[in-house]
Amino acid sequence: GAPKREDYCLILSIVFIFVTGVKCKSDVSLNGRTVIVTGKAYFSSLSLSLCANTGIGKETALDMARRGARVVLACRSKDRAEAAVLDIRRKTSNNQVVFMHLDLASLKSVRAFAETFLKSEPQLHILINNAGVGLVGKTEDGFSMGVGVNHFGHFLLTNLLLERLKQCVPSRVVVLASETYRMVGLDFSKLSRTEPGHTNGFLDYAHSKLCNVLFARELSNRLEGTNVTCYSVHPGEHSITWLMLILVPVAALLFRDPEGGAQTSIHCAVQEGIERFSGRYFSDCRVREVVAHARDDAVARKLWEFSERMVGLSAD
Numbered sequence: 001g002a003p004k005r006e007d008y009c010l011i012l013s014i015v016f017i018f019v020t021g022v023k024c025k026s027d028v029s030l031n032g033r034t035v036i037v038t039g040k041a042y043f044s045s046l047s048l049s050l051c052a053n054t055g056i057g058k059e060t061a062l063d064m065a066r067r068g069a070r071v072v073l074a075c076r077s078k079d080r081a082e083a084a085v086l087d088i089r090r091k092t093s094n095n096q097v098v099f100m101h102l103d104l105a106s107l108k109s110v111r112a113f114a115e116t117f118l119k120s121e122p123q124l125h126i127l128i129n130n131a132g133v134g135l136v137g138k139t140e141d142g143f144s145m146g147v148g149v150n151h152f153g154h155f156l157l158t159n160l161l162l163e164r165l166k167q168c169v170p171s172r173v174v175v176l177a178s179e180t181y182r183m184v185g186l187d188f189s190k191l192s193r194t195e196p197g198h199t200n201g202f203l204d205y206a207h208s209k210l211c212n213v214l215f216a217r218e219l220s221n222r223l224e225g226t227n228v229t230c231y232s233v234h235p236g237e238h239s240i241t242w243l244m245l246i247l248v249p250v251a252a253l254l255f256r257d258p259e260g261g262a263q264t265s266i267h268c269a270v271q272e273g274i275e276r277f278s279g280r281y282f283s284d285c286r287v288r289e290v291v292a293h294a295r296d297d298a299v300a301r302k303l304w305e306f307s308e309r310m311v312g313l314s315a316d
């Protein structure tokens, strides 16, 4: 029969969500709290027009600063990060926004960052592992770039900061993943230091994102009872429906912005009452079920132990 009034309401609601994006509803203050956000500290108009969601790191940092937090931008480019620091300070009137150098493609740099941070910052309440690359090439330590930066760099960073997070409970770790985690199974040979020329940017990226999901799962298992919780996040839209296929390319190009892309990270960083979902995967500010190979606790544990050896946290 003819569409009913409720049908139009449903379609309009869906269109509204795609166009405006789901927003984190929490208005919690972060006064007196310290947050680290890794990754890009700015977004350019070029990247905005090509991919409406890039710049999630900066938007997340901006939101944390608006809530009154002390925010450490952990980035590799001093110039760009300092420009972002000034921009965020200006927009939020919060002078507690600082830059600290971190190159996740170098385990040495990760260790140096952690040392400087732990010496100079007495507290850490929220760690947001945001930086992510999908490039061909290798890290200083010989890992493929995607896996080295997105997984191993953040794995080491989180481990080195874990005691401080435990001292500052309730505290959280947010791990930026991606729906691309679905596209691969975990292949440990792909995670090892590979031979020259054997990297594939996209597959490495998908692998690293599967590692991110499994890492958050195992981290939460290890943190049970500590009041430190962690969450993995897909920052874009979650489900693929016929309507999304039509609307998303248009809506993403025209309407969605980095602020929208940052909402699920922000939600997992601050929303009260989600602690029982520690270790789970979120998108559109909601917990989602991951596919079977991304919720296998035995594989998650094996990845953890493998990663400890790769980054030198345990003997080879």
Ligand SMILES: NC(=O)c1ccc[n+]([C@@H]2O[C@H](COP(=O)([O-])OP(=O)(O)OC[C@H]3O[C@@H](n4cnc5c(N)ncnc54)[C@H](OP(=O)(O)O)[C@@H]3O)[C@@H](O)[C@H]2O)c1
Binding pocket: 038, 039, 040, 041, 042, 043, 051, 053, 054, 055, 056, 057, 058, 074, 075, 076, 077, 080, 102, 103, 104, 105, 106, 129, 130, 131, 132, 133, 149, 176, 177, 178, 179, 234, 235, 236, 261
């Ligand atoms: N954008 C999306 O639609 C989307 C979708 C799914 C998942 N994600 C995930 O969400 C996260 C944020 O994505 P985004 O697109 O918004 O990225 P972004 O916040 O704009 O920037 C991520 C940044 O990571 C930084 N980075 C790269 N290599 C680094 C290194 N060696 N050390 C330190 N930082 C490094 C780069 O910053 P500089 O270039 O400034 O140095 C890079 O641009 C990523 O983990 C991404 O995988 C994004």
